[in-house]
Amino acid sequence: MMGILQTAATKSPWIVHFDCGSCNGCDIEILACLTPLYDVERFGVLNVGNPKHADILVVSGTANYRNARVLRNVYDQMPWPKAVVAVGACASTGGIFRNCYNTLGGVDKVIPVDVYVPGCAAKPEAIMEGVLQAVQVLEKRKETGETYAG
């Protein structure tokens, strides 16, 4: 029975997408994954608007002093097991906004990040691979019974 639950966990990753003030380049590419060309629903991926229904948090854009609290809140509302994918240069490291007076840097300054997707903007293929790698992280968390770490 636990085996079935584990397989099911890898077949249905629901993502919630949070934009930390990205330039919209990565956001457009994330939404492009849902279109008929890429069709992530093939892998059971759904873009849900509600963190309480989500398994994977996909973040784009640089973390700054204003949005850190909101980002933390969205992450905290997700039920365990969960994983985080940072999409694009800004979300991974801070990108061109790194060391600006108002920014904190990559989103890993605020929440634990599991997968970094490089690119400016990240390609849809790269985003899909990042999400599917996050699924492996989810599976591992399920197996080891790792509890809330944040």
Add this chain to the structure above:
Amino acid sequence: MNIQIIAATILLAPVIGGLIAGIDRIITARMQHRVGPPLLQPFYDVLKLLGKENIAVTNDQSLYAVLYLVFNVITLVMFVLQMDLLLILFMLLLAVASLVLGAMSANSPFSKIGAQRELIAILAYEPILISSVVGMYFVTGSFSISRILQIDRMLFIDLPLLFIAFTYVLTIKLRKSPFDFSTSHHGHQELVKGLTIEYSGPSLAMIEIAHWYETVLLLLFAGLFFANNLYVAVAAIAICYFAEILVDNIAARLTWQIMLKSTWIPGLLIAVVNMVWVYIKYHV
């Protein structure tokens, strides 16, 4: 014998309901020129949700999710045991009431708006459902499904307008676009999922399973109009559900005002015309 029927219903209905949901998602994807998820995707979703953490914002919220499931199961079992149709409708209402109470118990604006919209939806579809049952009573002389099944002619021939009205409210009941405004299905984000926004993990899985039971019940109800011929009934159910998927994909979401007006004015009008017609035909 009854216990066997009850056990078979409880075990088989979610399997059938889940497969219907899977077929629904594949057909929807094909209509949008996508490949779509595997057939068993709804089962993966529910099993995944069962294995997740349950975050509840109020004490009784998870209880209402369980009650929604339990009442839906009881409703379907009553239907399969061929009991009284009026009682079945009341049990169905009780199921929806627990969902509304669950949404109301959470202190979230989206959840509360979703609950209020669901109440309006009940207001819209309930008169049509009761009219259909009363129409069947006028034709067969009984509210009991076991008596209705003994009639050797097709109810649809006597109740065509009521069947049209029923399929119209079926869209509301199955939460298909254009009437999915209390909560919406996968991929849509009306009210950030409205009624179910505060449910997560196992509670959400229970609501999903309850919806499978509900789907099976409603499709059996549609089949009741064609009950004397099994093949025609199955074909009618299939056409009916395909039409729902088609409407779901081509229609934009409407407002509750339009839904209420369209069910109460033209919907109830054709229902009453049909009821008067069968009353005159069989009782005058």
